Amino acid sequence: MSYQSRKQIILKILEEKGEAEVKELAQQLDTSEITIRRDLGTMAAxxxxxxxxxxxxxxxxxxxxxxxxxxxxxxxxxxxxxCRLAAAEIQEGDVIFMDCGSTVFKLCDFIKNKRIKVITNSLPVVYELMNTEVEINLVGGEIDKERQAVHGAVAQEHLLRYHADKAFVGVGGISVANGLSAVSEKEAEMTVGMARQAKTTYLLCDASKLETTKYLQFASLSLIQVLVTDETNDAILAPYREVGLRVLN
Amino acid sequence: MSYQSRKQIILKILEEKGEAEVKELAQQLDTSEITIRRDLGTMAAxxxxxxxxxxxxxxxxxxxxxxxxxxxxxxxxxxxxxCRLAAAEIQEGDVIFMDCGSTVFKLCDFIKNKRIKVITNSLPVVYELMNTEVEINLVGGEIDKERQAVHGAVAQEHLLRYHADKAFVGVGGISVANGLSAVSEKEAEMTVGMARQAKTTYLLCDASKLETTKYLQFASLSLIQVLVTDETNDAILAPYREVGLRVLN
DNA sequence: TTGAATTTGATTATTTTTGAGCAAAATAAA
DNA sequence: TTTATTTTGCTCAAAAATAATCAAATTCAA
Structure with missing residues (x-):
């Protein structure tokens, strides 16, 4: 039996069991231990x-x-x-922004097979879309390890180079009275940056964030055009519609 | 029986069984082993x-x-x-470039506990350094999924914003006569970009790449200052020293 | 048919692969 | 830590496979 054949079998065994011993392999392949060792050596190389x-x-x-x-x-x-609602808004050929929020991250699952271009500052998004049809453009700059995303002045300037059809962003809190608020200046900055460079900005926002205000108030409601939420109580949503927001739920 | 007929049968057997031995084929095709070897030789060619x-x-x-x-x-x-040699050159507080080569990637293991700043276009490097002390700056732009790295015009411009103490780069081939060569324009572009923005450029280069030339010749040896290699044969290394390169091995 | 070109087979030399024995290194145990 | 066991790397020799060379057989075209 040639090295190539043994190689195939060894790889298959490893694929199934995860690991294997020299003795065991020598027995299974009906050859000496030294040969197995040599094989493993070259395969490791x-x-x-x-x-x-x-x-x-x-x-x-x-x-x-x-x-x-x-x-x-x-x-x-x-x-x-x-995200299902948001994904339905995305057309083939769109260029979209995605920020580093956890709700926006979930959107990945719904766009993997679309032929679109995604511009993002979120490493988890990049990682998730790596083996898909989606073209990815990564915002450059300093990495914020806590958020697993890119932030900062250079990142902002990078954004200015691009224009997108749609921006999908998250937020710390939203209220009719106080507009958009965040727990971090960095995230707020990125949200504003993406919204400014997009034709339409979609805010993905679960019900628990509606009518709450976090410590940093950073923009008025006019920054966004569409509010996507799971809230079903129209009494809560009506005020948002009244100020001109399109609401998807 | 002619070569053409044997060829068809051999291909059919391989299609069915995946592999075959010379002896076995000689028997089945009722011919000598040397003929089978010759057939296999041309078919492989x-x-x-x-x-x-x-x-x-x-x-x-x-x-x-x-x-x-x-x-x-x-x-x-x-x-x-x-990489051990290369890592020894890095001081606390340094700002370094790392490109997307697989040798440069290995350098991650040796810098995890240093307090330095790394500027890179390689996603594997980013992932590897994510949970370490190292500060990371990611080059922005279009992602090349095959290379798991960022390349392109925007990436180049991003580089121009930064100056580093040291650049650690890989290469497709290097020779005294032809200088540096690569298998991909994208990688070559990034190598040049990093080298230009760094005080000192270190080329990490295993022995197999010394005195080889890949299809794209993109820079002269003067682009780099230090050659780090595992080659121990001084006869091979001497010419590089003669043209002014510092050689670590 | 003749003769040139091609294919095939035999023989020999070379290379590759394999296995054994032993010292060095790594791991586990005390 | 020290000691014992296992695993490995090394060199050398045997075996197998291959390449090279040359001669015989076959094919093909006038």
């Missing part, structure tokens, strides 16, 4: 597996990339509903 | 199959695309040695 003492492991078990654990599992069903 | 020792395999079994993760694990120990 080719980056096909991770060599351990006494055996080998599947690569993905060793160097798994940072997983972007999103807080997006909170209120998952509400967020999904909001 | 024509790209119809993959030649193994003792036989042949179907191409689809062998030609799997190599991912970035695999590339970065190829020749891992050489790359580690190179």
């Amino acid at each position: 080719d980056g096909l597996l991770f060599r351990t003492h006494g055996g080998a492991m599947k690569l993905s078990l060793v160097n798994q990339p940072v997983s972007f654990a999103q807080k997006s599992n909170m209120n998952a069903s509400q967020k999904e509903q909001i | 024509d790209g119809l199959l993959f030649r193994t020792h003792g036989g042949a395999m179907k191409l689809s079994l062998v030609n799997q695309p190599v991912s970035f993760a695999q590339k970065s694990n190829m020749n891992a120990s050489q790359k580690e040695q190179i």
